[in-house]
Amino acid sequence: MSPTSAAISRRSLLAGVAGLGGATLLAGCRRPGTSAIGGTTSPKPGGTAVLAQSADIAPTSVLAQNLPNLVLQRLVWNTLTEYDHKTLTPKPSLATDWSWSADRRTLTVNLRSDVTFHSGRPFGPKDVVDAIERQASPPTGLTAGQLKAAAAAVTGVEATGANQVTIHLSHPVTNFFDLFEAMYILDSESISDLVAGTSFVGTGPFRFGSRSPGVSLSLKKNDKYWQSGRPYLDGVEIRVVSQPDAMVSALRSAQIHLASNLPGSTVETLRDNKSLVVTALDTQDACWYVGCNVSIKPLDNKTVRQAVAYGVDRQKVLADALGGIGKVTSIPWSSTSPAYDSAHAGTYSFNPQKAKSLLASAGATGTALHIAVNAGQSVTRGIAEALQYSLQQSGFTVTIDSLQDADFTARLTGAKMPGLWVASHGFGQMSPATLLTGAYPFNSAKNASNFVDPQYATLAGSVFEAASDAAAKSAYSDVTGYLLDQQFVVDMVSSSYTYVTQSLQGIGYTMLDFLNLDDAYVA
DSSP states (O other), rough: OOOOHHHHHHHHHOOOOOOOOOOOOOOOOOOOOOOEOOOOOOOOOEEEEEEEEEOOOOOOGGTTTTTTGGGTTTHOOOOOOEETTOOEEESSSSEEEEETTTTEEEEEEEOSOBBBBTOOOBOOEEEEEEEEHHHHSOOTOOOOTTHHHHHHHHHEEEEEEEEEEEEEESSOTHHHHHHHHHHHOOOOOGGHHHHHHSOOSSSSEEEEEEETTTTTHHHOOOOOOOOTTTTSSSEEEEEOOOOOOHHHHHHTSSSSSSEOOOHHHHTTTTOTTTTTTTEEOOOEEEEEEEETTSSSSTTTTTHHHHHHHTOOOHHHHIIIISOOSSOOOOOSTTSSOOOOOOHHHTTTTOOHHHHHHHHHHHOOOOOOEEEEEEOOHHHHHHHHHHHHHHHHHHOOOEEEEEEEEHHHHHHHHHTOOSSSSEEEEOOSSSSHOOOOHHHHOSSSSTTTTOOOOOHHHHHHHHHHOOOOHHHHHHHHHHHHHHHHHOEEEEEEEEEEOOOEEESSSSSSTTTTTTEEEOOEOOO
């Protein structure tokens, strides 16, 4: 069975698809594999869309799903396939079709023959070979992507025709099309310019114009884009606006057309503004969690970590810090995931007495905890304050450590947090194997919590290499039960990346939240 058909049957395991509260997704024109936001008037060619985000783009992390690049990447580059949001079925993009061998260890992919890079160079099989090799072994200057494990399962990839590649795997890989969803096809001839941030060359709807680091990036329409008649826009400008209030002011005064990922409490204040459209993406790719560094006592004791899980008032976090955007949960999977189970999602709820009892049984009553937050993300401070209040009701003594962005990132990637920390993780909406082998909070080989257990590695491997839907379903349940027991990651709220738009219609996004402006236009 191919991953295409497997994705469909995995979907049939779900009782239904539960959407997040909040914004409504309007019907509109849609490219395969993307979800569309609106289109209430006829498209009008021309104009420049002005977009705002709180942090500068990060060119060296284009192999990964990195928040600062979600607006940029799909504008400049394309992927081989893009998922349908309802079925997780891969749809053609730079690839036209594909087929698996009977043992699911050989994949043959046919490519479009009419695609050129912005430089004029034709796109072809070697670009796919290079892209897979980059995912498995990133070149100097580029950060590894989260799908490295899937790429590492490739034992060989070769051009087997003028517009065809054949990929050989060491074993079946359940999330191989997640790799295709994340693997933007870069121009091998301009990697050094990409790393330096001086030029970006792809096959996408917009080409590089100019950049002022930390301030703005301008893109121009690709007149030779392979999607006929697209894009409608003449260009795009991405501005860095660090303060949410300034971004909201620019939206209201129509100085910008789109603001990305404003804090939930800020978004809530904009819902009644009839000139703005607030959209919580249906991917649900933002699960807020409390991480536990298990190398620090008493967090090495799972009973104490379970006490933390019962001491978290998820409803307070959702209401006070996230503006009601999302749904409380105890598991990392979004409600659209084949691993989602509503009973598992409700395992932990706020129960101070239960938390106190667990602490007493562990001999850890009065435990002092430090919660680290990223000072550059105001929403994490609000979450930490909600946690501080509820955890102190549950028998803990809590101190909030506000760390500068560079320090927070270094501690997170170095697995050196002071105890607890607040952050969000993605990949709960993708194949479960991607979260277990790629998302750093959960990576069974190495993670931010310093949690290592051969049993966990075995469970993650059973998800990664499941040979059938029945085996996959059983593996999902087993690994979810294990995560709920160990609680080195305490999931709280499954939320969404948000876009707020002013006079910009027809926008779309991929299953990994990358903005798609193929069909966008200024109304």
